[in-house]
Amino acid sequence: MLKKRDLYEVPQLYELMAHPEVLPFIRHKAFSTDELYFQTKQMMEQEERGLLISRTILNEYQHPIGTINLFDIQDNKGFLATWIGQPYFGKGYNKHAKEQFLEELFLISGIEAVFIKIRNNNLRSLKAALKLPYMIAARPLYPETYNAVNQESPVYELFVISKEQYFLYKQLTGATGDGEAVV
DSSP, X not given: OEEEOOGGXXXXXXXXXXXXXXXXXXXXXXXXHHXXXXXXXXXXXXXXXXXXXXXXXXXXXXXXXXXXXEEEEETTEEEEEEEEOGGGTTSSHHHHHHHHHHHHHHHTSOOOEEEEEEETTOHHHHHHHTTOTTOEESTTTOHHHHHHHTSSSOOEEEEEEEHHHHHHHHHHHTBOTTSOBOO
């Protein structure tokens, strides 16, 4: 479902990214395949230096359908950014990709907390985020981070997923790493 980023997937991802229901909500927009090639190459180099973690989301046929990234990593915390192509909206890919990525971040990469900032007007992402029971509002716990992402005016809702909260939820529900409950 997830794989490290690769340049060969750029044309497919660009086609999905350019959709008007997707492009406005992407953190690093590209307006041509050349621009996306350049951005992807930069991201791959930044990942080698430990500055970010970026994965391609694949469907069941191993075709690229979006990306999931952890940016601005500091003190074992970072900001999550995800996008899925419009043909794949509402099919469960987003939730499954997030859970798989969180497992990698917390178990392999040593990340302790993941912030998710969502524009107040991005109702699709807010709705998807609220489906994650292990995610909580970050404003009371991290007021300095909330204020930093909303310097000019409150544009973003800020959420956090901590390693402890995530695994506590998994333990209490008996959920496995693949999103399935153990019976």
